[in-house]
Amino acid sequence: MADPTPLLSHYDQPVERKQPRSLDEAIERCIGDFGWSQFLQAILVSFAWVFDAQQTFISVFTDAEPSWHCTQVVHESVCNSFSNICLLPKNSWSWDWPAHTSIISEWGLECSSSIVRGLPASSFFMGCLTGGLALATLADSTLGRKNMLVFSCLMMSLSSIFTVFSSNIWIYSALRFINGFGRATIGTCALVLSTELVGKRWRGQVGAIGFFCFTLGFLSLPLIAFINKGSSWRTLYLWISVPSIFYCILVRFLVHESPRWLFVRGRKEEAVSTLKSMAQANQSVLTMSFSNVLIEQESWNADLYSSIKILLNKRWAFRRLAAVMLSGFGIGMVYYGMPLSLGNLSFNLYLSVTFNALSELPASLIIFFLVGKLNRKGSLLGFTILSGICSVLCVVIGKVWPVFQIGLELVSFFSACQAFNMVLIYTIELFPTCVRNSAISMARQALVFGGVFSPVLVAAGRKNELLSYGVFGLVIGVCGLPVLGLPETRGGTICDTMDEEEHKEKAKAAATAMLAKTGSP
Structure with missing residues (x-):
């Protein structure tokens, strides 16, 4: 519920309110920690993660190699389920389902190299990487959070939608690249926008709503694929692309821009109008003036890529960015790689994808209910190490007890999901408003960059699982170590400018030095 008392009292009212020390405090006093307006806005914004997940993992079904069977008795001695179909006569075997169910069977790619077969998935992640680098700062500079999301x-x-009309693997891969390019900033914009609409007490929980929606999108894929079992792979793309167009229209007309971003960019009138709309939706009356509230403007943020420059030039910002990006690289390799490698396991593909999607649900629940109690640094380190150990054991124990392989894979993927969620929340809290979207975009690009290598490792893992699950475990375990040098942010106040963040860090360093000097506990 919003604070019923105005931020700044009228001149004829005797009661004085303490002047807010920061924009963060001023906004919280205006609209409160959390209200129905903010809740509905967060739900609508976070729903973008549903379509993000569907586009990310749809290749698990559209690019899968279908099952097949022998068709001629004369070849029974050489044709069986363990045979290499590339060494068999074309008329001795046939696909179990119509050829149009997968790009592999429709375009006759079953005997192509692993690089060609993995090209669409790699192109998608390369598009995500390129799009993230090209579009990363637009949400911080010119377009804002909302317009960038739309x-x-x-x-x-x-x-x-255009992917539906692909006639060969090359056009298909090119369109998947464009698809990934556009998709690159959806998660970051949705996460940053939803968390900037609420007070600091609820940032973690609101961020977790996006993770729930991503799980929902991932979980919907095996259901959609099962409903369309036997149909063309093109139908799956229509199922997930048409609804997202209607979603864009809803966001354009129903979602508010971040008032924090509007203030930082000097658009005070729009910010005040947005806050008044949110207060009215929360059944509160907002009488306020920000004329006396200190809002520092960043003079350096004058061009499109200034936020990237400042992140690299500021030593403390560069250290934080390098640590979260290195951790994100390892997490991304496992997070995106394990679902793609499910076809290598001796387990039903629909069930294994469903189990992996379901494992994201408890991961999101843990973040939602315990994010306020979990230390960012320790949790992130623990999840990466656990994921790495289980991934390696998936290879070692899987050869002795295959029945435990899917269980270890689920634990590893679950831990990677937790680490994925935590690294995004951690990044939000490590950087101020003026560069937050750019910083979290760079962290996501590191996650995606790890995903670029996943299809290659998955293809190599078809012959030797050590090259997939073994490498996954080693990389995520090692890449999680740099977080040891980051500050703990749980329960802290987010800053809006670089100077404010630097002042806070200097104050912490001075307090730590004073405690060390006096020997106080």
């Missing part, structure tokens, strides 16, 4: 969703949806 633009990204629309580009992703339209390219997905």
Whole structure:
């Protein structure tokens, strides 16, 4: 519920309110920690993660190699389920389902190299990487959080529709690249926008709503694929692209821009109007003036890529960015790689994808209910190490007890999901408003960059699982170590400018030095 007392009292009212020390405090006193308006806005914004997940993992079904069976008795001695179909006569075997169910069977790619077969998935992740680098700062500079979210969703949806008309693997891969390019900033914009609409007490829980929606999108894929079992792979793209276009329209007309971003960019009138709309939706009356509230403007943020420059030039910001990006690389390799490698396991593909999607649900629940109690640094380190150990054991124990392989894979993926969620929340709290979207975009690009290598490792793992699950475990375990040098942010106040963040760090360092000097506990 919003604070019923105005931020700044009128001149004829005797009661004085303490002047807010920061924009963060001023906004919280205006609209409160959390209200129905913010809740509904967060739900609508976070729903973008549903379409993000569907586009990310749809290749598990559309690019899968279908099952097949022998058709001629004369070849029974050499044709069986363990045979290499590339060494068999074409008329001795046939696909179990119509050829149009997968790009592999429709375009006759079953005997192509692993690089060609993995090209669409790798192209998608390369598009995500390129799009993230090209579009990362637009949400911080010119477009803002809301417009960037609409633009990204629309580009992703339209390219997905055009994918339906692909006639060969090369056109298909090119469109998947464009699809990934547009999709690159959806998660970051949705996460940053939803968390900037609420007070600091609820940032973690609101961020977890996006993770729930991502799980919902991932979980919907095996259901959609099962309903369309035997249908063309093109039908799956229509199922996930058309609804997202209608979603773009809803966001354009129903979602508010971040008032924090509007203030930082000097658009005070729009910010005040947004806050008044949110207060009215929360059944509160907002009488306020920000004329006396200190809002520092960043003079350096004058061009499109200034936020990237400042992140690299500021030593403390560069150290934080390098640590979260290195951790994100290892997490991304496991997070995106394990679902793609499920076809290598001796387990039903629909069930294994469903189990992996379901494992994201408790991961999101843990983040939602315990994010306020979990230390960021310790949790992130623990999840990466656990994921790495289980991934390696998946290879070692899987050869002795295959029945435990899917269990270890689920634990490893579950831990990677937790680490994925935590590294994004941690990044939000490590950087101020003026560069937050750019910083979290860079962290996500590191996650995606790890995913670029996943299809290659998955293809190599078809012959030797050590090259997939073994490498996954080693990389995520090692890449999680740099977080040891990061500050703990749980329960802290987020800053809006670089100077404010530096002042806070200097104050902490001075307090730590004073405690060390006096020997106080």
